[in-house]
Amino acid sequence: MRQKIVVANWKMHKDFGEGLQLATRVIQMLHKSVEHAVQVVLLPPFIHLDAIRKLLPTSGHIHIGAQNCHQHAFGAFTGEIAAPMLRSVGTNFVLVGHSERRNYLGEGSALLAQKMTVALMSGLRPIFCCGESKQTREAGHQEFFVKKQLATSLFHLSVAQIAQIVIAYEPVWAIGTGSTPAPTQVQAMHHSIRSTIAHKYGERIAQSIPILYGGSCDAQNARTFFACPDVDGGLIGKASLEAESFVSIVNSLE
Known part of the structure; x- marks a missing residue:
C-alpha cells in the first residue's frame, strides 16, 4: 500500500513567532486526531526549520521539510541553502520544482534534475512538482506536457532513487485561484x-510512489480529491496556514 501524505506548504508566510504558534497548534491537533498511517510534512520558511523540528513528536508521522534547496552541495552561492545543510538540522523532505519557482525564478528542467540528484544524495526525500498552465490545458496538451516534465527532470535517476521520491501534481491554473x-x-x-513512471521504471515502482494533488485543495473539497484511486494525498498551500483547516484536510485522507 502506498504512503498517504499531506504536505503543508507555508510559502513566504508566518514570522518566527507566528510559525511556532501555528506548528504547535497543528502538532497538538494531529496528535489527538490522526492515525499514524497518514504522514504529515510541514514546509515552513527556512527560519523555522530547527525550532519546529524540536517540537515534533517521537511517533514519526509528522516531518519537517524545506521549500527549496540549491542544486550544488556547497560553494560560493550567496544567499542559497544547500541540501546537506538542510539535512544537518533534521530536515527530511524538500520541495523541488514548484510552479512559483519555475515561473518567477525561471527554474527549468535541467536545474531541477540537478536539485533532485543533490537532494537524494544528501538524504532528503524530494517532493517533485509538475503541472500544466491554463493555456496548455485548453489546448489539450496537458498529459504530453507533464510527461515531458517528468522525463527531463526525473528519468536520469536510478530505480533505487526514483523509489524514494514523492510526486505532486499541481495544475498551475488552479494554484491560489479558487479554480479547481x-x-x-x-x-x-x-x-x-x-x-509514465511505469513505462520507464516498471509497474511495481510506479505503484509504490505517492502522487499528491495540489491546487486550491481545501477542507471542503479534499475528501473528493482523495477518493480518486491514484491520489495519495495533498500538497496544501493557503489552507495550511490555519491549523483547523489543515488538520481537517489531513483527516479527510484517513
Missing part, C-alpha cells in the same frame, strides 16, 4: 503520471 479541476480530471492526470 473536476475529480475526473485530477484522476486522469495522476493515472497518466503513474503510467
Whole structure:
C-alpha cells in the first residue's frame, strides 16, 4: 500500500513567532486526531526549520521539510541553502520544482534534475512538482506536457532513487485561484503520471510512489480529491496556514 501524505506548504508566510504558534497548534491537533498511517510534512520558511523540528513528536508521522534547496552541495552561492545543510538540522523532505519557482525564478528542467540528484544524495526525500498552465490545458496538451516534465527532470535517476521520491501534481491554473479541476480530471492526470513512471521504471515502482494533488485543495473539497484511486494525498498551500483547516484536510485522507 502506498504512503498517504499531506504536505503543508507555508510559502513566504508566518514570522518566527507566528510559525511556532501555528506548528504547535497543528502538532497538538494531529496528535489527538490522526492515525499514524497518514504522514504529515510541514514546509515552513527556512527560519523555522530547527525550532519546529524540536517540537515534533517521537511517533514519526509528522516531518519537517524545506521549500527549496540549491542544486550544488556547497560553494560560493550567496544567499542559497544547500541540501546537506538542510539535512544537518533534521530536515527530511524538500520541495523541488514548484510552479512559483519555475515561473518567477525561471527554474527549468535541467536545474531541477540537478536539485533532485543533490537532494537524494544528501538524504532528503524530494517532493517533485509538475503541472500544466491554463493555456496548455485548453489546448489539450496537458498529459504530453507533464510527461515531458517528468522525463527531463526525473528519468536520469536510478530505480533505487526514483523509489524514494514523492510526486505532486499541481495544475498551475488552479494554484491560489479558487479554480479547481473536476475529480475526473485530477484522476486522469495522476493515472497518466503513474503510467509514465511505469513505462520507464516498471509497474511495481510506479505503484509504490505517492502522487499528491495540489491546487486550491481545501477542507471542503479534499475528501473528493482523495477518493480518486491514484491520489495519495495533498500538497496544501493557503489552507495550511490555519491549523483547523489543515488538520481537517489531513483527516479527510484517513
